[in-house]
Amino acid sequence: MIYKKNIYLTALTIGALWALTMSIVVSVVLSFVSGFPLKPNILIVISLGGIAGIVVLSSVKSTTILLLMITSSILLNSLTYGPITTGQDISYLLKYFSQALFAISTVFPLTKILSGLSIHDPGRHEIEAAFIRFSSGFGLIFFTMIVLIPFYVMVMTSLKTQQELLLNPLDFSIDLSKGLMLFRSYSELFQDFGFARYLWTSFYVSIVTVLVTLAFSIPGAYAVARLRFRGSSVFSRSILLIYMVPMIVLALPIYILFSLTGLRNTILGLVLIYPVTTIPVALYMLQGYFRGLPYEIEEAGLMDGLSRLAVIWKITLPLALPALASVSLYVFMIAWNEFLLAFMLLDDPLTFTLTRGVASLNSSEVPRQHLMAGAVISTVPILLIFLFLERFMTKGLTAGSVKG
Amino acid sequence: MQKVPPSGLGPLGKREERFAWSMLLPTIFLVSLIIILPLCAIFWISFKPISLADLRPPTVLIKEQLKGPINSAGDAAKIRYRIRNSSQTKPLNDVTISDTIPNSFDIQSIDDRCSFDETNLIYCIIGVLEGGQREVIEAEVLVKDSFFGSEKEYKLSEPSTSSVGDNILTNSELTFENFRKIFDSEEFITVILTTLFYTVFGTVGAVVVGLFAALLLNINFRGKGLVRGLYLFPYVAPVIAVAFSWINLFDPFSGSVNNLLLQMNVLTSPINFFGQRPNALIMVTVFEIWRYFPLSFLFILARMQSIDTEMYEAADMDGASPLQKFWYISLPMLIGIMSILFLLRFIWTFNKFDDIFLLTGGASGTRTLTVNVYEQAFAVSNIGAGAAVAVVIFIFLLIFSLFFFKFFSKEEGL
Structure with missing residues (x-):
């Protein structure tokens, strides 16, 4: 019985932590790509993640959970309590896209991470394995981000002009209409x-x-x-x-x-x-x-x-x-x-x-x-x-x- | 007669030995030329009061001029030599000048220090020329007819000089001043402590982070090869490229990290990552970990994959949990390679110069011993003091190597 309680606790914790990780990743990545500052609303993110963790346990189909997650994220967003807080001057597309991306990147990996966990067969090994799967996922994302970001910034900065860099250092989006002018630094x-x-x-x-x-x-x-x-x-x-x-x-x-x-x-x-x-x-x-x-x-x-x-x-x-x-x-x-x-x-x-x-x-x-x-x-x-x-x-x- | 096996090397063995040495000789020659010789030189220089300016030895500067109104043959004129010591401080000894005056001139009289012969070759012995000292030497001449002839006849030839400067590198003046200076300065303790912090945390960090990365890549998943290649990027890319992109990324005013944190309301004012104590030291250490974790992960992963899977199967049978398997099987198997890595990386991090030099230039409390060599030798232009710091580094290194070889002979397999 004690393990059954632990299973729920595990699902809750892992869900919350994973959602937190993904909200930060989605915010940072989208900020670097679009130039608009996005940030996670930590309380909302943690509660959504925790709930998602519990729901995943109860053998609901993952597509259903995903749909639930996306709708709740977008609904909360229209109440200005979205998991990813965006500014007002941001396009609707990016607004909804960020919420959806958060939902997808939270739900699918979470079903994988918690897949070995079951309330009918609780045990210490399964809990440990779930935590290890969580850490692996977290580590994979963490290492990939810290390795890639400096190189990404290096390449993107080289394609910018002085004014663009001063105007918004966060904006690494590429203006494709400039064509070959993008490579001006290189030709110089x-x-x-x-x-x-x-x-x-x-x-x-x-x-x-x-x-x-x-x-x-x-x-x-x-x-x-x-x-x-x-x-x-x-x-x-x-x-x-x-x-x-x-x-x-x-x-x-x-x-x-x-x-x-x-x-x-x-x-x-x-x-x-x-x-x-x-x-x-x-x-x-x-x-x-x-x-x-x-x-x-x-x-x-x-x-x-x-x-x-x-x-x-x-x-x-x-x-x-x-x-x-x-x-x-x-x-x-x-x-x-x-x-x-x-x-x-x-x-x-x-x-x-x-x-x-x-x-x-x-x-x-x-x-x-x-x-x-x-x-x-x-x-x-x-x-x-x-x-x-x-x-x-x-x-x-x-x-x-x-x-x- | 009792037969005994031959002792010592037979003719074939001797031939093999000679052949071996002949194959090693070029390498030994080149390496001793460029490593052993400079090492001895650094010990020598560390006892020398030598600065960057001393690398340009003083010379005699000379200018030759023809003076006087020359209108017709038989006019009197003067040939004047102005000489000067190029150095303002160092004397020159045994200064001499020699020059051939064209045949179109008749030498009448010349400075006391000089003599001339019938071929118009003049030779002057000046003796000592103090730092910055100037001298003028004049010869009175009569102009001959041929002066007005072809151009060759009156063109003055380039005078030649000789002198013996006291070369600071080769004289026998020795001093402990350099060592006294570096040991006396309060900064030296800070430099040592900075070096220790950087080395210990950089090494431990790189090995531990490498262990985590190796654990990740020991799991089978799609795209694993790609991820493994990706994680080696920081090590493979030129240090100059990644160092500058880190500076760019963490710039206090236009850096993306500061902007992101500000706009997310995590920070209220930008952090000066590379320009402030103690941030700068922490950042260069983090950079070191970032750049060298790929190495440790490569080593550790290779070792992990050679661990017998039967052990894990046995552990599974005994009901060990995943964490138990890691703690009681993997970790003890990895301790050997990790300690070798630690020792090697410790030495290499201790020796590291480029990274800190590029990131902060040794400012804001990041001056390690190696950066100090550069600072003393080139920023303060005191090559002697730089060499003294280098000697200190070398002594540290000898101690580390003793440790290393003691350990290394026990741990085969690298």
């Missing part, structure tokens, strides 16, 4: 700020970094993984140690050295220094992978008269291609995103990398939408690569991302 960056050059510089600096890193780390990793020599364990340990030296500690003497030798403001200096930051991680990742390859194949190669180098070239490397792809992508990402060294060593716009170029936009003279457009330009290529090659990239991240 490419035409007047030399972003085409920065993009190209970043691209080839990253590629060269990948090639140099591989050229150094493949032999090194092979030696550590396969060959017996005194001091191999000391060597692999010092790789990890070097990996932990903070860049800012090195950046200072490197800055002095480059100032004295004239390597500052040169791409050569940059491609000299980037691989050194990536070789330890590449070595570490590759030697782990080489160790996992069966040695017998290589031995067969050796028996058939191949030299060591030929074995590496004809047997080990082809087998290690997936690992090479992961390492290359990871190194490319590090080089592409690198900011500190580029910032300290490059002053001349002719040698800027993309990140350095974006940093140069951070001044009071450059409008904010340009800065955000620059941020988008630097983000899009790496995210595209990531999306298309996620499998390799994720492997690279897990293997090498002890470094950050």
Whole structure:
């Protein structure tokens, strides 16, 4: 009997909490999309949610509950007590749409969350499972929102003009009638700020970094993984140690050295220094992978008269291609995103990398939408690569991302 | 005769060893050139009274002029050299000048410090040139006929100079001034505390939030792959892009978050998220968690998916509730990877520079040790003090690594 009471309490609590979550999500999302401030009426939301939770328990069809919910929300709204409070100057469409969206996003997930709960078969496990399902739903929405909002704001701000941004910072709706004028910030960056050059510089600096890193780390990793020599364990340990030296500690003497030798403001200096930051991680990742390859194949190669180098070239490397792809992508990402060294060593716009170029936009003279457009330009290529090659990239991240 | 196995390395073993070292040599060379050498340099510099201006060493500046009315051959004229030390403070030693005067001039007399020969090569020994000191050297000459001939004949050649400056980087002057300065300042304790706050909360936060994200993605649902990719965005995107969009988002005047909260009546006046104590420190820590939770979640998820499902089945048979299964099965299995993550992330967060530098520039109580290196070296232009802070960081780091290796050798599997 005590559990039966708990079941009702669970449904009530989860219903109220879920409705609260969804009301906030709907308000924030619609505010960001439309530019009109919407806010949840917390008392109403909690009571509606609690009632919905109880009703869901009593095996009423979910479409019926939804209809009830929508009508009650809209009715309450016309009495100015709607679950989502809107201003007066807002269109009717948005007014009703927000209430309906709240109702839908509350009822359907709620039926899912409470589906295992039944008054005929009450138990501790079912209650816990319901709470876990609630937390999962909540977590999924929470994480998605916190990850997406900064990127959403970044993209939308880059499509605005200065006046629009000052007028209503909340308004991220896109005026499609402007057509190509939407992308004015981008075209200005490419035409007047030399972003085409920065993009190209970043691209080839990253590629060269990948090639140099591989050229150094493949032999090194092979030696550590396969060959017996005194001091191999000391060597692999010092790789990890070097990996932990903070860049800012090195950046200072490197800055002095480059100032004295004239390597500052040169791409050569940059491609000299980037691989050194990536070789330890590449070595570490590759030697782990080489160790996992069966040695017998290589031995067969050796028996058939191949030299060591030929074995590496004809047997080990082809087998290690997936690992090479992961390492290359990871190194490319590090080089592409690198900011500190580029910032300290490059002053001349002719040698800027993309990140350095974006940093140069951070001044009071450059409008904010340009800065955000620059941020988008630097983000899009790496995210595209990531999306298309996620499998390799994720492997690279897990293997090498002890470094950050 | 008793047979014994060969001791030491055979010829093949030696060959293999030599081959191994030859493969490692390029890497060792490059890494020591760009990591070990600078590390030694930073120790050296930290004992040096050196500022940013010292990176441009003083030189002799020289100007040459032909003076006097020259109308016809045989007129007297003067060739004047004005020399100056480019530095206002640092002296230059052993300053010399040499120049060849064109053949169209006949040298009559010259400054005492100089000599000349028949090829009209003059050579002057000036000696010490104090900071900012100026000198003038004059030679009296007669103009020859050829002066009025071709252009080549009267054009003065570029004089050359030599000098020995006292290079602050290489001289033996050592001082504890830098360390005294950074340890004496009241700010230093604040910097250490800020660093600790940022590091501890940033690391713990990222690992805990990562654990939650991993728990979420351990459930099967449609679009899981997409969500997993999405959650890695903060880590994959360039720090500069996400840092600026955070600043933009949380701007006190035109930021969307403040506007939203104001219009929802949650706030009565805007919050200055990045420009006020203690908000700024909390915000940079939150940013750190936001940016690095993907890493922990990736690691933890990988570990979770390798846990044997039979254990959960056994627990189900025994009637364990979902929370019990998490607490008594999953969590103990994850403690290992989480502590490794914690140690690694601790070191990396401690080393982090870009994030805080971009978000606040170290203002409003967010100056950590790494930001302090930059502040001292470039904002205050005292490279020596910057290096001293870097040495402090390095010592901290050595201590952490000792811990790490002690732990790491026990916990295989990373």
